[in-house]
Amino acid sequence: MERRHFEQEHTIFRASFREFLQREVVPHQDAWEEAGIVPREIWCKAGESGFLVPFADEKYGGAGARDFRYDQIVCEELAYINEPGFIMPLHSSLCAPYLDTFGNEAQKDRWMPDIVAGNTIMAVAMTEPGAGSDLAGMRTHAEKKDDHWLLNGSKIYISNGILADLIIVAAKTNPDNKHAMTLFMIEAGMPGFERGRNLKKLGMKSQDTAELFFNDVKVPPENVLGQVDFGFxxxxxxxxxxxxxxxxxxxxxxxxxxxxxxxxxxxxxxxxxxxxxxxxxxxxxxxxxxxxxxxxxxxxxxxxxxxxxxxxxxxxxxxxxxxxxxxxxxxxxxxxxxxxxxxxxxxxxxxxxxxxxxxxxxxxxxxxxxxxxxxxxxxx
Ligand SMILES: Cc1cc2nc3c(=O)[nH]c(=O)nc-3n(C[C@H](O)[C@H](O)[C@H](O)COP(=O)(O)OP(=O)(O)OC[C@H]3O[C@@H](n4cnc5c(N)ncnc54)[C@H](O)[C@@H]3O)c2cc1C
The missing domain is CATH 1.20.140.10 (Butyryl-CoA Dehydrogenase, subunit A, domain 3)
Incomplete structure (x- = not known):
């Protein structure tokens, strides 16, 4: 059945993205599956070619295309080649929008250019061993200290968990209110932040899915996304x-x-x-x-x-x-x-x-x- 909601520019974008996938992804799918992870370079290549975060403003290197049809095309073309590991929709359509919507200008200036370029790979960490569907049951929490937050807890089943450089982590911030959560931007290399093993799965074998651990991670206020307690x-x-x-x-x-x-x-x-x-x-x-x-x-x-x-x-x-x-x-x-x-x-x-x-x-x-x-x- 003919689909009517795409315009000529979407068709051009699709053709170019399809050609990119055939050239840069399809020949490597077996190797990535064997490795249980995709190489960082593919993210940079996608960024260089302008396929990551199409909605991002031009000043960050994006196309400023606030049109979900581009996100849809990315989802479709990855599904047609059955590539679950190079999980661009998670990065571009789920994680980057958090920064776009709730981040301040300084945070966008700091992170968005590398997110668009593929140098910074994103993940979002909500699920915990004891809390998946029931997010309000999460135990990861952060305590306000003089000039930082102290983050403790763990997350499980996090997509891009091994590769991610910047992770949006949800944590409780008010013990008296189970819905009071805050989103923290946790960066690779922060002392106290550690990753578990790459989990073995039934499918999606080229995608890295991992447990994450936070032990007294000192998070500066500049890494709080949006308002404190508004995370939920x-x-x-x-x-x-x-x-x-x-x-x-x-x-x-x-x-x-x-x-x-x-x-x-x-x-x-x-x-x-x-x-x-x-x-x-x-x-x-x-x-x-x-x-x-x-x-x-x-x-x-x-x-x-x-x-x-x-x-x-x-x-x-x-x-x-x-x-x-x-x-x-x-x-x-x-x-x-x-x-x-x-x-x-x-x-x-x-x-x-x-x-x-x-x-x-x-x-x-x-x-x-x-x-x-x-x-x-x-x-x-
Ligand atoms: C490969 C993979 C990738 C993932 N990636 C991420 C990620 O990037 N970030 C992240 O935060 N999470 C991620 N997840 C976690 C995923 O979102 C959770 O597994 C999912 O939300 C379910 O939570 P749970 O596993 O705790 O199951 P549970 O909540 O324990 O559910 C178990 C069963 O109980 C049912 N159930 C629960 N509550 C109710 C209810 N109220 N009424 C009826 N039935 C109910 C559920 O439907 C289910 O059938 C990933 C998981 C996998 C396997």
Whole structure:
């Protein structure tokens, strides 16, 4: 189905980004997967080519393109090549917007140019061993001292956890109020900040996911993002964009799985005919195509609403819920249509299957999305 919300400049951006990925990423994907991490240089190359943080102001080296369609294209093209480790959407569409929205001018001047250039890689650390869905249950805390904050605690499952140079860390700052959190910008090399091992995962194997530890980290006031005690409110404010980003990636992932399966079923034969000629295959492919097209229209509409600052939290939650559930259904059916080949790592569908599963869990689980949607519709 033809998509109507892209203009010529988006098509040009997509073509150039696609060419970049084919040249700089695709040839290295197996090696990155083996290493469990991507090299820093790829971030710098993406920065040099102008693909990181497209919304950033020109004075920071950005294109000043405050148009989420560019973020959407980045999500889609990475999903089409099934590259989970070079997690540009986390850096550009989730982390950098915190600095843009809540940072002061001095903080932006200090960090934004290197973030746009890819010299500074970002991460956001909310989840803890004892607090994921229930963020208010976090135990990481910071205490105000004379001229600094003293940060203590730990975070888990942090994407870019090994590579990140600048991490937005949420911590409690008022023991009498469980929602009083503050966001701290923690920099690599700060004494007391340590990283655990690169965690072994079911999928997304080229992405570094790690535990982070903070033991009496002295954080200067210049590294406090926004107002003290407002962190929880800031996190909530950014969740709609985070969920929309997930939805953009998920629906594109479903399309990618559909495409590789279409090729496979037209080449593979059984009982003297192409797998594609069986009615079951045709029906499954037709069902998947229909649901992907419907999901894509909804996501595209959300992107345009978000560009107008009109995307509501519960609608973003609907987009995340629907697309990530659809993605997991699609990859499962596509594995089935591949037969035994669908269980072999050398086939793209197998990696897509493994990579997809987390989408229903991170950035808010499907159950939490249903709670948000339910509450917004009067089911308290
Ligand atoms: C690969 C990976 C990358 C990640 N990257 C990051 C990152 O960069 N930064 C970061 O901060 N976090 C990150 N996370 C953490 C992720 O966001 C959390 O795992 C997720 O939010 C779920 O939290 P949890 O694991 O504590 O599960 P829990 O909250 O313990 O949930 C367990 C189960 O209980 C259900 N449940 C919980 N509360 C309710 C409720 N109220 N009603 C109904 N059901 C409920 C959940 O839906 C789930 O099914 C990442 C996780 C993974 C695996």
């Amino acid at each position: 409110y800031y996190l909530m404010q950014m969740l709609a964009q985070e969920r929309l980003t997930n939805a953009c990636c998920a629906i594109a992932g479903a399309k990618a799985a559909y495409d590789v399966t279409k090729t496979y079923v037209t080449e593979r034969k059984a009982f003297g005919r192409e797998i594609a000629k069986f009615q079951n295959t045709r029906f499954k492919m037709a069902e998947m195509k229909t649901e992907i097209d419907i999901g894509q229209v909804f996501v595209d509409r959300c992107v345009m609403d978000h560009n107008q600052q009109q995307l509501k939290d519960d609608i973003a939650a609907e987009a995340k819920l629907w697309t990530t559930e659809l993605l997991c259904k699609v990859v499962d059916q596509c594995v089935q249509l591949h037969g035994g080949a669908g269980y072999m790592w050398e086939y793209p569908i197998t990696r897509m299957y493994a990579n997809a599963r987390i989408q229903r869990i991170f950035a808010g689980t499907s159950e939490i999305m249903k709670e948000i949607i339910g509450r917004a519709n009067g089911f308290a």
